[in-house]
Amino acid sequence: MRSLPFPELYTKLRGRFGYLDWWPGETTDEIIIGAILTQQASWRNVEKAISNLKEADCLDLKKIGRMRTSSLEMRIRPSGFYRQKAAKLKAFARYVSSNYSSLDEMLSKGAGELREELLSMRGIGRETADSIILYAAGKCMFVVDAYTKRITSRIYGSDPNIEYDELRFDISASIPDDLELYKDFHAQFVELGKKYCKTKPLCNDCPVKSYCQYCGSAAR
DNA sequence: ACCCAGGTGGCCC
DNA sequence: GGGCCACATGGG
Numbered sequence: 602m603r604s605l606p607f608p609e610l611y612t613k614l615r616g617r618f619g620y621l622d623w624w625p626g627e628t629t630d631e632i633i634i635g636a637i638l639t640q641q642a643s644w645r646n647v648e649k650a651i652s653n654l655k656e657a658d659c660l661d662l663k664k665i666g667r668m669r670t671s672s673l674e675m676r677i678r679p680s681g682f683y684r685q686k687a688a689k690l691k692a693f694a695r696y697v698s699s700n701y702s703s704l705d706e707m708l709s710k711g712a713g714e715l716r717e718e719l720l721s722m723r724g725i726g727r728e729t730a731d732s733i734i735l736y737a738a739g740k741c742m743f744v745v746d747a748y749t750k751r752i753t754s755r756i757y758g759s760d761p762n763i764e765y766d767e768l769r770f771d772i773s774a775s776i777p778d779d780l781e782l783y784k785d786f787h788a789q790f791v792e793l794g795k796k797y798c799k800t801k802p803l804c805n806d807c808p809v810k811s812y813c814q815y816c817g818s819a820a821r
Numbered sequence: 822a823c824c825c826a827g828g829t830g831g832c833c834c
Numbered sequence: 835g836g837g838c839c840a841c842a843t844g845g846g
Contacts (some may be wrong), residue, residue, distance in 0.1 A: 640828040681843040
Protein backbone atom coordinates (compact mmCIF):
# COMPACT_ATOMS: atom_id res chain seq x y z
CA MET A 602 0.00 0.00 0.00
CA ARG A 603 1.27 3.45 -0.85
CA SER A 604 1.19 5.99 1.90
CA LEU A 605 -1.41 8.74 1.86
CA PRO A 606 -1.00 11.32 4.64
CA PHE A 607 -4.07 13.31 5.61
CA PRO A 608 -3.05 16.53 3.78
CA GLU A 609 -2.63 14.56 0.56
CA LEU A 610 -5.87 12.74 1.13
CA TYR A 611 -7.56 16.12 1.37
CA THR A 612 -5.89 17.34 -1.82
CA LYS A 613 -7.03 14.23 -3.63
CA LEU A 614 -10.63 14.51 -2.48
CA ARG A 615 -10.72 18.23 -3.11
CA GLY A 616 -9.47 17.65 -6.65
CA ARG A 617 -12.24 15.19 -7.22
CA PHE A 618 -15.20 16.79 -5.46
CA GLY A 619 -14.23 20.47 -5.53
CA TYR A 620 -14.82 22.82 -2.61
CA LEU A 621 -17.90 21.72 -0.70
CA ASP A 622 -19.55 24.71 0.88
CA TRP A 623 -21.28 23.28 3.92
CA TRP A 624 -23.91 25.35 5.72
CA PRO A 625 -23.19 28.32 3.47
CA GLY A 626 -24.52 31.75 4.49
CA GLU A 627 -26.73 30.47 7.25
CA THR A 628 -27.28 31.91 10.70
CA THR A 629 -25.61 30.35 13.72
CA ASP A 630 -29.08 29.38 14.96
CA GLU A 631 -29.79 27.47 11.78
CA ILE A 632 -26.44 25.68 11.90
CA ILE A 633 -27.02 24.53 15.47
CA ILE A 634 -30.58 23.43 14.72
CA GLY A 635 -29.33 21.50 11.69
CA ALA A 636 -26.50 19.91 13.70
CA ILE A 637 -29.02 18.50 16.16
CA LEU A 638 -31.56 17.46 13.55
CA THR A 639 -29.01 15.63 11.43
CA GLN A 640 -28.12 13.17 14.18
CA GLN A 641 -28.51 9.75 12.54
CA ALA A 642 -30.70 11.22 9.81
CA SER A 643 -30.20 11.86 6.12
CA TRP A 644 -29.66 15.49 5.21
CA ARG A 645 -32.57 15.25 2.78
CA ASN A 646 -34.91 14.64 5.69
CA VAL A 647 -33.30 17.39 7.75
CA GLU A 648 -33.92 19.84 4.93
CA LYS A 649 -37.62 19.08 5.10
CA ALA A 650 -37.66 19.72 8.83
CA ILE A 651 -35.71 22.97 8.44
CA SER A 652 -38.00 24.07 5.67
CA ASN A 653 -41.02 23.40 7.90
CA LEU A 654 -39.49 25.55 10.64
CA LYS A 655 -38.67 28.29 8.19
CA GLU A 656 -42.23 28.24 6.89
CA ALA A 657 -43.47 28.90 10.43
CA ASP A 658 -40.79 31.57 10.86
CA CYS A 659 -39.33 29.49 13.68
CA LEU A 660 -35.81 28.78 12.44
CA ASP A 661 -34.52 30.56 15.49
CA LEU A 662 -33.59 29.23 18.94
CA LYS A 663 -35.45 31.94 20.84
CA LYS A 664 -38.63 31.19 18.94
CA ILE A 665 -38.13 27.47 19.37
CA GLY A 666 -37.85 28.11 23.09
CA ARG A 667 -41.29 29.68 23.07
CA MET A 668 -42.98 27.21 20.69
CA ARG A 669 -45.38 24.59 21.90
CA THR A 670 -43.55 21.28 22.07
CA SER A 671 -46.20 19.45 20.08
CA SER A 672 -45.97 22.03 17.33
CA LEU A 673 -42.18 21.79 17.26
CA GLU A 674 -42.39 18.02 17.09
CA MET A 675 -44.73 18.12 14.11
CA ARG A 676 -42.49 20.53 12.23
CA ILE A 677 -39.31 18.50 12.66
CA ARG A 678 -40.97 15.13 12.24
CA PRO A 679 -39.35 14.28 8.88
CA SER A 680 -35.88 14.30 10.46
CA GLY A 681 -36.74 11.31 12.65
CA PHE A 682 -36.38 10.83 16.43
CA TYR A 683 -38.55 13.91 16.51
CA ARG A 684 -39.62 13.72 20.15
CA GLN A 685 -36.05 13.45 21.36
CA LYS A 686 -34.82 16.12 18.99
CA ALA A 687 -37.59 18.51 19.98
CA ALA A 688 -36.52 18.10 23.60
CA LYS A 689 -32.88 18.66 22.65
CA LEU A 690 -33.71 21.86 20.76
CA LYS A 691 -35.84 23.13 23.64
CA ALA A 692 -33.10 22.34 26.14
CA PHE A 693 -30.49 24.10 24.03
CA ALA A 694 -32.64 27.18 23.59
CA ARG A 695 -33.43 27.31 27.29
CA TYR A 696 -29.78 26.85 28.26
CA VAL A 697 -28.60 29.73 26.09
CA SER A 698 -31.30 32.14 27.18
CA SER A 699 -30.84 31.44 30.87
CA ASN A 700 -27.03 31.57 30.85
CA TYR A 701 -26.12 34.16 28.23
CA SER A 702 -27.34 37.43 26.86
CA SER A 703 -26.92 36.07 23.34
CA LEU A 704 -25.90 32.96 21.45
CA ASP A 705 -22.86 34.80 20.11
CA GLU A 706 -21.65 35.38 23.64
CA MET A 707 -21.61 31.64 24.25
CA LEU A 708 -20.01 30.86 20.89
CA SER A 709 -17.23 33.39 21.45
CA LYS A 710 -15.74 31.42 24.32
CA GLY A 711 -12.53 29.45 23.81
CA ALA A 712 -12.94 26.25 21.84
CA GLY A 713 -11.89 23.95 24.68
CA GLU A 714 -14.17 25.56 27.22
CA LEU A 715 -17.05 25.69 24.76
CA ARG A 716 -16.58 22.01 23.97
CA GLU A 717 -16.78 21.02 27.61
CA GLU A 718 -19.89 23.08 28.01
CA LEU A 719 -21.60 21.66 24.94
CA LEU A 720 -20.73 18.11 25.94
CA SER A 721 -22.36 18.64 29.31
CA MET A 722 -25.63 19.42 27.58
CA ARG A 723 -28.20 16.71 27.14
CA GLY A 724 -28.35 15.40 23.59
CA ILE A 725 -25.11 17.03 22.48
CA GLY A 726 -22.46 14.40 21.89
CA ARG A 727 -18.97 14.80 20.48
CA GLU A 728 -19.84 15.04 16.81
CA THR A 729 -22.64 17.53 17.36
CA ALA A 730 -20.50 19.61 19.75
CA ASP A 731 -17.61 19.70 17.31
CA SER A 732 -19.90 20.57 14.39
CA ILE A 733 -21.24 23.51 16.36
CA ILE A 734 -17.72 24.67 17.30
CA LEU A 735 -16.45 24.35 13.73
CA TYR A 736 -19.39 25.59 11.66
CA ALA A 737 -21.27 27.88 14.05
CA ALA A 738 -18.49 29.25 16.26
CA GLY A 739 -15.95 29.16 13.43
CA LYS A 740 -13.09 27.61 15.41
CA CYS A 741 -10.75 24.81 14.32
CA MET A 742 -12.21 21.61 15.76
CA PHE A 743 -12.06 18.53 13.59
CA VAL A 744 -15.41 16.78 13.24
CA VAL A 745 -15.16 13.00 13.21
CA ASP A 746 -18.07 10.87 12.09
CA ALA A 747 -18.78 7.29 11.11
CA TYR A 748 -17.46 7.89 7.58
CA THR A 749 -14.23 9.38 8.92
CA LYS A 750 -13.62 6.26 11.00
CA ARG A 751 -14.54 3.90 8.18
CA ILE A 752 -12.47 5.68 5.55
CA THR A 753 -9.35 6.05 7.72
CA SER A 754 -9.58 2.41 8.73
CA ARG A 755 -9.76 1.35 5.10
CA ILE A 756 -6.91 3.58 3.96
CA TYR A 757 -4.60 3.37 6.96
CA GLY A 758 -5.63 0.07 8.48
CA SER A 759 -6.58 1.73 11.75
CA ASP A 760 -9.19 0.27 14.05
CA PRO A 761 -12.66 1.07 12.64
CA ASN A 762 -13.86 1.37 16.25
CA ILE A 763 -11.16 3.87 17.14
CA GLU A 764 -12.04 6.30 19.92
CA TYR A 765 -13.57 9.50 18.62
CA ASP A 766 -11.05 11.78 20.32
CA GLU A 767 -8.08 9.66 19.32
CA LEU A 768 -8.90 10.01 15.64
CA ARG A 769 -9.70 13.69 16.13
CA PHE A 770 -6.26 14.27 17.67
CA ASP A 771 -4.51 12.25 14.97
CA ILE A 772 -6.05 14.22 12.13
CA SER A 773 -5.73 17.60 13.88
CA ALA A 774 -2.04 16.98 14.53
CA SER A 775 -1.30 16.23 10.89
CA ILE A 776 -3.05 19.09 9.11
CA PRO A 777 -2.46 22.88 9.18
CA ASP A 778 -4.48 25.01 11.57
CA ASP A 779 -6.71 26.42 8.86
CA LEU A 780 -10.42 26.98 9.43
CA GLU A 781 -11.50 26.52 5.82
CA LEU A 782 -9.50 23.29 5.64
CA TYR A 783 -11.15 21.97 8.80
CA LYS A 784 -14.60 22.80 7.45
CA ASP A 785 -14.04 21.38 4.01
CA PHE A 786 -12.07 18.29 4.99
CA HIS A 787 -14.94 16.98 7.10
CA ALA A 788 -17.32 17.67 4.22
CA GLN A 789 -14.98 15.77 1.88
CA PHE A 790 -14.98 12.74 4.20
CA VAL A 791 -18.76 12.74 4.15
CA GLU A 792 -18.90 13.15 0.39
CA LEU A 793 -16.48 10.28 -0.17
CA GLY A 794 -18.32 8.16 2.36
CA LYS A 795 -21.74 8.74 0.87
CA LYS A 796 -20.59 7.98 -2.64
CA TYR A 797 -17.99 5.26 -2.24
CA CYS A 798 -17.56 4.07 1.30
CA LYS A 799 -20.76 2.54 2.55
CA THR A 800 -20.58 -0.64 4.57
CA LYS A 801 -20.72 -2.59 1.36
CA PRO A 802 -17.94 -2.11 -1.17
CA LEU A 803 -18.57 0.57 -3.81
CA CYS A 804 -15.02 0.75 -5.04
CA ASN A 805 -15.75 1.52 -8.64
CA ASP A 806 -14.34 4.91 -9.56
CA CYS A 807 -13.49 5.75 -5.94
CA PRO A 808 -10.86 8.53 -5.92
CA VAL A 809 -8.74 6.75 -3.30
CA LYS A 810 -9.33 3.23 -4.53
CA SER A 811 -5.65 2.42 -4.98
CA TYR A 812 -4.96 3.39 -1.36
CA CYS A 813 -7.86 1.45 0.10
CA GLN A 814 -7.08 -1.78 1.93
CA TYR A 815 -10.66 -2.86 1.41
CA CYS A 816 -10.57 -2.86 -2.37
CA GLY A 817 -6.90 -2.12 -3.06
CA SER A 818 -6.28 -5.63 -4.30
CA ALA A 819 -8.80 -5.08 -7.07
CA ALA A 820 -7.13 -1.79 -7.93
CA ARG A 821 -3.57 -3.12 -8.12
C1' DA B 822 -38.49 -6.66 2.63
C1' DC B 823 -34.79 -5.18 4.03
C1' DC B 824 -30.65 -1.65 5.02
C1' DC B 825 -29.05 2.81 5.84
C1' DA B 826 -28.70 7.83 7.27
C1' DG B 827 -23.68 13.91 8.50
C1' DG B 828 -25.62 10.10 16.78
C1' DT B 829 -26.70 10.00 21.66
C1' DG B 830 -27.55 8.12 26.08
C1' DG B 831 -28.75 4.39 29.04
C1' DC B 832 -28.13 0.00 30.82
C1' DC B 833 -25.70 -4.41 31.33
C1' DC B 834 -21.82 -7.27 32.41
C1' DG C 835 -14.45 -0.62 28.40
C1' DG C 836 -17.28 -3.01 25.05
C1' DG C 837 -21.82 -4.68 23.40
C1' DC C 838 -26.74 -3.97 23.02
C1' DC C 839 -30.81 -1.19 22.75
C1' DA C 840 -34.39 2.68 21.94
C1' DC C 841 -35.21 6.55 19.51
C1' DA C 842 -38.37 7.42 14.06
C1' DT C 843 -38.64 9.05 9.36
C1' DG C 844 -37.85 8.58 4.36
C1' DG C 845 -35.01 6.83 0.40
C1' DG C 846 -32.68 3.16 -2.23
